[in-house]
Amino acid sequence: MTVPIPAEDPRHVPNRAVIDPSAITYNTRQITGVLEEQTALMAIVKADGYGHGMLTAARAALEGGATWLGAAHPASALALSRAGLDVPILTWLFEPSTAQVVLPEVIKAGVDVSVGSELMLRMVADAARAADRRARVHIKIDTGMGRGGVVPSRVRELGHAATSDDYLSIAAAWTHLSAADDPSDPMTDQQVETFDAAFAQLCEEVGPVPLQHISATAATLTRPELHRDLVRIGIGLYGYPPVPSPVRLRPALTLTTRVAMVKEVPAGSTVGYGHIHTTDQPTRLGLLPIGYADGLHRASSGKVEVLVRTRSGYQAARQVGRISMDQIVVDLGPESRAQAGDEVVLFGEVLDGLLPDEEGRALTVPTAADWAEAGGTIPYEVLTSVSASVPRQVKG
Numbered sequence: 555m556t557v558p559i560p561a562e563d564p565r566h567v568p569n570r571a572v573i574d575p576s577a578i579t580y581n582t583r584q585i586t587g588v589l590e591e592q593t594a595l596m597a598i599v600k601a602d603g604y605g606h607g608m609l610t611a612a613r614a615a616l617e618g619g620a621t622w623l624g625a626a627h628p629a630s631a632l633a634l635s636r637a638g639l640d641v642p643i644l645t646w647l648f649e650p651s652t653a654q655v656v657l658p659e660v661i662k663a664g665v666d667v668s669v670g671s672e673l674m675l676r677m678v679a680d681a682a683r684a685a686d687r688r689a690r691v692h693i694k695i696d697t698g699m700g701r702g703g704v705v706p707s708r709v710r711e712l713g714h715a716a717t718s719d720d721y722l723s724i725a726a727a728w729t730h731l732s733a734a735d736d737p738s739d740p741m742t743d744q745q746v747e748t749f750d751a752a753f754a755q756l757c758e759e760v761g762p763v764p765l766q767h768i769s770a771t772a773a774t775l776t777r778p779e780l781h782r783d784l785v786r787i788g789i790g791l792y793g794y795p796p797v798p799s800p801v802r803l804r805p806a807l808t809l810t811t812r813v814a815m816v817k818e819v820p821a822g823s824t825v826g827y828g829h830i831h832t833t834d835q836p837t838r839l840g841l842l843p844i845g846y847a848d849g850l851h852r853a854s855s856g857k858v859e860v861l862v863r864t865r866s867g868y869q870a871a872r873q874v875g876r877i878s879m880d881q882i883v884v885d886l887g888p889e890s891r892a893q894a895g896d897e898v899v900l901f902g903e904v905l906d907g908l909l910p911d912e913e914g915r916a917l918t919v920p921t922a923a924d925w926a927e928a929g930g931t932i933p934y935e936v937l938t939s940v941s942a943s944v945p946r947q948v949k950g
């Protein structure tokens with residue numbers, strides 16, 4: 555066989571991000587199952603569906619009962635619409651130059667647009683005029699997140715400006731919580747109070763506002779009274795609850811590689827940059843061709859285990875030494891039967907039911923949450939860090 559150009563053809567890379575759309579569908583069903591009756595679920599598929607592939611994630615979530623889609627960038631929202639996903643879509647992050655080019659198309663496609671300032675309102679109104687179609691706007695209220703959104707004292711003015719323009723209609727008001735992943739943080743209640751007061755003012759100014767939405771995954775799982783008309787679910791779709799919850803979710807992305815080399819080393823052997831690891835017994839080291847350029851966080855070095863699928867079953871193996879740009883080393887142990895070519899699961903789900911190891915001990919599959927804890931970050935960052943250099947393989 556000839557190697558095609560470019561030589562980086564994904565078929566020649568041993569690493570895979572295996573996406574299981576049925577897990578996203580399952581997770582969506584699990585979450586719709588706990589929603590208040592009037593509440594719809596918006597599937598958040600920004601950042602390429604948290605690394606799972608935007609369209610794959612969107613289709614799977616719609617199959618599980620999502621009836622809205624949300625994407626930060628207007629270009630992503632447009633791609634969802636152009637893919638024929640015929641549900642309401644919300645987009646919320648733009649600046650003047652992209653707004654000028656993309657927003658008219660977005661509005662023509664019937665996508666809802668968030669507005670959190672007078673300038674954004676003008677951009678949307680101009681785009682709506684260019685598209686000759688009325689834009690549906692969601693008024694974003696900054697209740698303490700301090701990112702996008704109008705400060706509560708300016709909500710009336712913004713609402714007034716929106717209703718004064720025939721090319722705009724107010725479809726919703728919304729906010730984003732900054733600390734819902736810590737149910738003991740009083741900030742959530744403060745934000746909700748601020749939102750409710752601002753919402754009341756907005757309604758006084760412009761009349762009834764059809765929809766309100768506040769909650770992402772964390773508040774959805776912990777605060778049913780905050781479900782309101784719509785919840786915006788991201789990380790839950792992908793299998794990682796950001797708060798302890800009885801709702802069972804399955805990881806939808808499994809990161810795999812293959813063993814490149816196994817070697818026997820004596821006790822006292824050093825491993826990797828900075829020789830931060832020294833073997834304490836004669837052992838076998840496995841070299842894996844995946845590293846921080848592929849999305850593994852260097853800060854996780856030496857703190858995670860992976861699963862190696864050997865001839866005689868899965869075994870756990872600790873990653874040792876510093877994570878390099880394109881490779882890591884695992885300590886397989888002196889008796890390991892692992893060999894070059896064996897598949898390795900870095901994190902995710904193992905679907906063929908296997909979990910006892912060679913000695914019949916139960917093994918658990920490492921998760922993005924384990925990597926996050928090891929690296930001092932959150933599963934969101936672990937998932938979205940899996941780089942474009944890792945081919946996505948969608949399970950059929």
Ligand SMILES: Cc1ncc(COP(=O)(O)O)c(C=O)c1O
Binds near residue numbers: 730769788
């Ligand atoms: C505005 C907005 N809503 C909802 C979400 C989804 O959050 P989560 O992934 O915690 O469900 C995000 C993601 O950060 C977001 O930016």
